[in-house]
Amino acid sequence: MAGRYHGAFHLFAEVRVLIAPEQFFAFLAAALLITVSPGPDNLMVLGVGMSRGRRQGMAFGLGCALGCLSHTVLAALGVSALIKASPLAFGGLKLAGGLYLVWLGIGALRSRGGARVDGSALPDESLGKLFAKGLFANSINPKVVLFFLSFLPQFVVAERGGASWQTAQLGLIFTAQACLLFGLLGYFSGAVGAWLNRRPRAGLWLDRVAGTIFVGLGVRLIVAR
Secondary structure, eight states, rough: OHHHHHHHHHHHHHHTTTOOHHHHHHHHHHHHHHHEEEEEHHHHHHHHHHOHHHHHHHHHHHHHHHHHHHHHHHHHHHHHHHHHHOOHHHHHHHHHHHHHHHHHHHHHHHHHOOOOOOOOOOOOOOHHHHHHHHHHHTTOOOOOOOHHHHHGGGGOGGGGSSSHHHHHHHHHHHHHEEEEEHHHHHTTTHHEEEEEHHOHHHHHHHHHHHHHHHHHHHHHHHHOO
């Protein structure tokens, strides 16, 4: 009985650990820039919105964004388990994550841009089906799983305790801003898609910004041993 109460108290104490303001703003700034950079998810949202309409683009975009919740759960459980098993193993995860982010950043920096949005006519589908399609596509994407396992832990301050809860909060923040941005992309899909197609170098510079962020975060993670 005492063990049960101790476990419940420990869980309550962990949930009370909130991320610090500096964690929040640093993470939110990086998340926003990464989310607006041209990639498969946001280009698909624009394509759906241009070809089927605003509501359809918003439904698909919200599905993609909420798919991040499954990756948040996996990341929170993984980080918590690693810290309990071995701080050295957690350090290894952060090192591997740093190397992965640097690799993603180099790829973005080497990108030639020229992202275009396909607004060709597609068969009509219900809003629920489009939402489910976006949710499923994001939830099973292994690249997104790797990204969350690499990106979220570097904003976790293990010394503050409640690492899994910190990770969950970061994942919820990422999901919330993705819902907002993808919803806006779906709503303004026609105008944004046309603007991006007329200005391919805009995508190039967004890639450069995202690549710089990835490399910077990855290097910080590698050297902060």
